[in-house]
Amino acid sequence: MYDLLFHHIGSKILLDGAGKEFLKTMFIPKKLRKKQYLLQEGEQGKYMAFVNKGCLRSYSIDEEGREHIVQFAIEEWWIGDMYSFLTGEPSDYNIDALEDAELLMIDRKAQNSILEHLPAYEKYLRILLENNYVATRRRLNNMMAKTAEEKYLDFIKQYPHITQRVPQHMVASYLGITPETLSRARKQRLTGK
Amino acid sequence: MYDLLFHHIGSKILLDGAGKEFLKTMFIPKKLRKKQYLLQEGEQGKYMAFVNKGCLRSYSIDEEGREHIVQFAIEEWWIGDMYSFLTGEPSDYNIDALEDAELLMIDRKAQNSILEHLPAYEKYLRILLENNYVATRRRLNNMMAKTAEEKYLDFIKQYPHITQRVPQHMVASYLGITPETLSRARKQRLTGK
DNA sequence: CGATTTTTTGAATCATATCAACGTACGTGG
DNA sequence: CCACGTACGTTGATATGATTCAAAAAATCG
16 A cells, blocks of 8 residues: 555655654545545645556636546655645535545655654655656646647656546646537547647 | 845744854855846756846747747746756756846755755745645646736736836737737726726 | 847738537446 | 446537737837
8 A cells, every 4th residue: 555655755865774664644635536536616626646646637627617637646646735724714616436446545744753863754745746747837838838738748757657547638738628629639630730 | 135035934934043154155146137047048047046126027939929928027036947947857947137246156066065065945845846736736727817908917916026027028928919919908907997 | 329139019921729510449337 | 247327439510729020119228
């Protein structure tokens, strides 16, 4: 259950046996069935979740009732509303499972405990944030300067595994285009080029 | 010269006199005249810079030769190509001064020294990244779901000081819209509403 | 000042959204 | 394991917000 998490942390910082034992006591395992919510808008995002198995998404719903997918998460990814997690403010986001999922969750108190007992964990978190920073910058760049087709091409290039696991209209939502536009962009690639 | 930096760091973590003295030895002061580059595409982004005075921007240039402003930075902000800074890869970005500026720069080696000697600095960096995360998420949301006018309204709401200091066409570039569109959006606000 | 840069305005064009309809795949309960 | 209902993807016609190109007006700078 914890192997994948330890592998992930261990790839960023030094993690010994004692560290692992300690970490085991800090995370809460949780299973989620497909379509189940991990977080709903208005709740406080008390947990950040490491995905041990399965696929989830986070999304917001705008005034017109449209869903905007913020993030997908598959094995070895973290998901949660970082802002709500850190500030305690109610979340603007929903998170639910696109496939049955196994999670390892941590709350703020436990994370602070880890940071006290395992100082290198600070570095682990920083690295995660740095990676996220780079990925988000890339996404922003795509959103600002690319056509619908280019956005899609970059998505399948960067996340080939996700492309295969989530419905196409959710990819469209992630890319900020309509399902119709995505459908047409894909068609063009195959035929006219 | 260092007051603003110490104030900023001191607002996030505990910083004593010895810490300040140590930090002074790690940062490189630099003055930049308006239009001068801090970083040019292709160079390695060896420094992250804290803005003590002035105004800068970072931007990329796409295949069609168009500028896309990634970030503005005024007093108490950090600017630099984080990715290039961390990885040593050549940068895709340019950074230049929109006003004469005073900077405090740090290279990777010095930052690592700080992290060794002043462990709380790890927390400081994490907090910066977290704040950046939240701001970028907001921007992404605006890019994906908002009209040109809404993007502009959110910008002046979030960055009223910047609005007044940078030319309008650069705000347009930051928002991912054309100067003409921004001009029209502003006009509509005043007249027709 | 004159020269450059910036902003505004207008008209034509373009990419994407919208609305609607249809075919297909899918999973779920009988 | 089949059949039905819902969800999903595709296609077409039209609408719309933003871009593009051009040029004038306004502001800024040396």
